[in-house]
Structures are given as structure tokens and as C-alpha cells.
Amino acid sequence: MHVPRATKQERSEQTRAQILEIALEEFSAHGFEAVSLRGIAEQAGVNHAMIRYHFGNKEALWKESASYLFQRLQVEVPPPDLSSRPADLDDLKEYVRNYVRYCARHPEHARLMVQESITGSERLKWVAETFIRPSHEGVLKMITLAQQANGLAKIDPLMLLYMIVSVVQMPYLLTAELKYTHDRDALTPEAIEAHADAVIWMVFRA
Template sequence: MSTPRVAKQERSEQTRTEILQTALDLFSTRGFAAVSLRDIADRVGVNHAMIRYHFGSKEELWRESAAYLFERLEQEIPAPDISAEQAPVESLKRYIASYVRYCARHPEHARLMVQESIIASDRLKWVSDKFIRPNHARTLKLIEGASLPKGLAGMDPVMLLYMVVAIAQMPYLVTAELQFSHDRDVLTSAAIEAHAEAVVRFIFRD
């Protein structure tokens, strides 16, 4: 049975996670400038002074929430070591399919990066240096270490990486458009699995 102190720590950690996730949701849909600490506090149901006490400024909260985002990415879909795999292409396929599922679970990730890329913010420079560049370095090793289909041989690995990211993310960036224009709910389990399979087949031409 949890002691009162442990229970309090668990509640505190749960509240912190809820604040970070709410910040991500609002920053990714409204943009950094249009969101206030009070907006986040009201959504979570806490005093905005508590957010300022724990996270400091809105800028620092953005950085904390972005760090939470990328740490979760690494936890949910760790990059495989294809050098130790007997079938590195199959490992890369599984990794790509897992990334599609991640994009469906967390559309705020791509939306946040798009928001910041539009204005080329200092926040994007920070998150690029701290997380995106090293993450991409690992993924590029996967691409360069796998035997790619003939049609992809010789392509710029960086541009190939962004092509894969684009087709993985796009349905979850424009979910409302797909619903309004084609009456498609791309967030059902069946639709997500179908898209994951289609992305892998499109890239590897299976």
C-alpha cells in the first residue's frame, strides 16, 4: 500500500505529465504565441501560478514539453541495431511501421514541428540541435546500413528520410480534411494498420 508521501509524489508526477501533454496539444494546434500559461492551467484544472513555479516561463515549458515528446518517441519506438540483425531490411520495415503507429498515437509531434518550422523559431533550432539531429543520425545509419530496393539506391539519404516521414505523418496532420473530403476516419485501428502496411509496401515495393 502506498504511503501518503508516495501517493502525493505519484499525483504530482501525473499532474506534471498532464501539464506537458496539454502544453503539447495547445502549442501544436494554436502555435506558441497564441497559447498562455493560463490557457494550459485552465485546461488541466490547476492554478497557473503552479505551472510557473514548476516550469518557469512559457518558453521553458515549451522546451520541457518538447523534451518529453522526444523522450517518449525513443521509449515507444527505439531504433533497432540492424548490424546485429540477420534480416536488416525486415527490421527497418518493422521500425517504419512502428513509426506510422506512433504518428497516429501522437499527431501533436508532427504538428508541433510544422508550427515551429513555419516561423523558423529559436525553439526549433534548440530542439533540432538537442533531439532531431541526433535522432536523424541514428535513423540515417539504419537507412544506409540496409539493402534498399533498386529504385531507392543512390538517393540522398536525408531526402529519403524526409520522404518516409512525410508519408507516415500526413494522414494524421490532415485528419479533419480526410474526414470532410472523403468521409475517412484514419484513426481507427484498422485504418492505422492499413496505412502502416501501405507505407512499407510503397517504400519497398513488396
Template structure:
């Protein structure tokens, strides 16, 4: 009896997700100022007024799309429980490898952060407070509770975190450059796996 209502709710949720993902793609590619709600509506194929009705203005849509991004990160690569894992260093390796694959699936994540970091916007400050700082605090906790390889043990943990993030993300920030300069497609499955393996060898070379 409720099937039509359920189907309508599912379509509505699917449309909402598509709006959030499209907003992320455009904000990440063009920057906040260069994207309009109409751009997003046209890309999704919905009425511009519908986006405004459900999400309010562009600023609120940006926040909701950024929240969706970090919630998806948590779902796709949940943090390891190092205290319960018999081999904390192996758990950390699996987590970093999974993060490389996440970066390849969702290059808009790093691109969005870079766009906002260039400007140092209030949006980035909000994102840092609600998502990035807690995420980093948890990751730094991992690093403090694992016996790290000799090559990186003793480094400033914050800078080490940024170095790991950088080598994981970089090919997916500059996919066009890799294609133009080296004729490489960084998003091929075998290229992603090769990069993940290289990241492992670079970080854990002394392990």
C-alpha cells in the same frame, strides 16, 4: 509508513505529465504565440501559478514539453540494432511500421514541428540541435547499413528520410481534411493498420 508520501509523489508526477501533454496539444494546435500558461492551466484544472512555479515561463515549458515528446518517442519505438539483427531489412521495416503507429498515437509531434518550421523559430533551432539532428543522424546510419529496395536505392538519404517521414505522418496531420473531404476517420485502428501496410508496400515494393 511512506505510502502517503509515495502517493503524493505519484499524483505530482501524473499532474506534471498532464501539464506537459496539454502544453504539447495546445502548442501543436495553435502555435506558441497563441497559447498562454493560463490556457494550459485551465485545460488541466490547476492553478496558473503552479505551472509557473514548476516550469518557469512559457518558453521553458515549451522546451520541457518538447523534450518530453522526444524522450517518449525513444521509449515507445526504440531504434533497432541492425548490426545484431539477423535480418536488418526486416528490422528496418518493423521500425518504420512502429513509427506509423506512433504518428497516429501522437499527432501533436508532427504538428508541433510544422508549427515551428513555418516560423523558423529559435525554439526549432534548439530542438534541432538537441533532438532532431541526433535522431536523424541515427536514422541515416540505419539507411546506410541496409540494402535498400531498387526503387529507392541511390536517392539522397536526407530527402529519402523526409519522404518516409512525410508519408508516415501525413494522414495524422490532416485528419480533419480526410474527415471533411472523404468522410474517413484516419484514427480508427483498422485505418491506421491499413496505412502502415500501405507505407510498407510503397517503400519496399521492390524488396
């Protein structure tokens, strides 16, 4: 059976995606300043010039990496469509469960944001205005509607959102500590679902 070879464009897209994945891992693990394009190129098995061809400089690569990350979040954790009906608690619970699963699959997301938030940067300002604020607007609307209709705890919706984000993300920011201190693997399927159950119980038990 003849297997068609990838076209030049397909190979170029594969290379680009591979560079983005490696860049995300490096930026999230070490921070922007400690990462070099040459180091990313070496891990990707490509010439340093290839990264400059696809992305330009390191700042542009970081922005492309962040864009890829937030676009992936939108695909994997889509908010419910509330255009024709109000939000209910089941909507929020399902959204939170999917978000837990996402954070477990992609711990580099939270780590990248923590790296940038430690000192603040123009990069963080850009990603906040471009992706985070628009995303939060939809989730805050969902929380507010659920508070009005279903008796969800009357906490400031923004603070409630950040409380949920913090509780969801923390085991995937501290996976090594959990392992070394308590010999607990937070990334097994059973542990991830148990964490989702616990977060949902903590938030919605009222």
C-alpha cells in the same frame, strides 16, 4: 481493502505530467505565440502559479514539452540495435510500421514540428540540435546500411528519410480534411495498419 493514498511527490508528478500533455496539445494546435500559461492552467485545473513552480516561463514549458515528446518517441519507436549486425529490410519495415502507429497515437508530434517550422525559431533550432539530429543519425545509418546490403533504392538517404516521414505523418495532420472530404476515419486500427502496409509497399517494393 485499503488503497494507499498517493504521496505528495506522486501527486506532484501526476500534475506535472498532466500539464505537459495539455501544453503539447495547445502548442501543437495553436502555435507558441497563441498559447498562454493561464489557459493551460485552466485546462489542467491548477493555479497559474503551479505551472511557474514546475516549469518557470512559457519558453521553458515548451522545451519541457518537446523533451517529453521526443523521449516518448524514443521509448515507443526504438531503433534496432545494429551494434552487432547490419540492418536488413525487415528492420526498416518494422521501424516504419512502429513509426506509423506512433504518429497515429500522437499527431501532436508532427503538428508541433510543423508549427515551429513554418516560421523557424530558436526553439526549433534547439530541438533540432538536441533531439532531431541525433535521432536522424541512427536512422540514416540504418537506411545507408540497408541500401548497401539489400538494394534499397539509391536515393539520397536524407531525402528518403524525409519522404518516409512525410508520407507517414500526412494522414494524421489532415485527419479532419479526410473526414470532411471523403468521410474517411484515418484513426481506426484497421486504417492505421492499412496505412503502414501502404507506406512499406511504396518504400520497399523495389
